[in-house]
Amino acid sequence: MKAVVHVMLKQGVLDPQGEAVRHALGALGFKGIGAVRQGKVIELDLDRSDPEAARAEVTEMCERLLANTVIESYRIEIA
Amino acid sequence: MKAVVHVMLKQGVLDPQGEAVRHALGALGFKGIGAVRQGKVIELDLDRSDPEAARAEVTEMCERLLANTVIESYRIEIA
Numbered sequence: 001m002k003a004v005v006h007v008m009l010k011q012g013v014l015d016p017q018g019e020a021v022r023h024a025l026g027a028l029g030f031k032g033i034g035a036v037r038q039g040k041v042i043e044l045d046l047d048r049s050d051p052e053a054a055r056a057e058v059t060e061m062c063e064r065l066l067a068n069t070v071i072e073s074y075r076i077e078i079a
Numbered sequence: 080m081k082a083v084v085h086v087m088l089k090q091g092v093l094d095p096q097g098e099a100v101r102h103a104l105g106a107l108g109f110k111g112i113g114a115v116r117q118g119k120v121i122e123l124d125l126d127r128s129d130p131e132a133a134r135a136e137v138t139e140m141c142e143r144l145l146a147n148t149v150i151e152s153y154r155i156e157i158a
Binding site for chain 1: 085087104107109110111112113114116117120121122123124125127136144
């Protein structure tokens, strides 16, 4: 079973990586680009067959390690 | 119009960040974790209304800046 976790900075938290990307795209000549946010995505192969158990386990992984929940939000997809 | 770009290391390219996450999860007591891959996700707000034009523009952004296509693959979602 595969889990995909998206971790993004929360709204209102300054995102210097995203700003750097936006600036670089403008410098390359791309126009009309508004906000850019950069986050991380983590793909995990889990030795689980129950989607609900997998989701619960990945939620715990996010809370304990994968996301800094003070400034980051996360979203889990189980496939 | 919003575009989401996923950039992952290609299969076969060593992923030390993913390995570090796998090791740390194991140290925290999580069992049965196979491969872990870490990539990045970039969300862009675009001043475009045509999805096909937006996709073409974001593809060019990926080729020129967002992904290192020697070692990384990318996937674009237009929403």
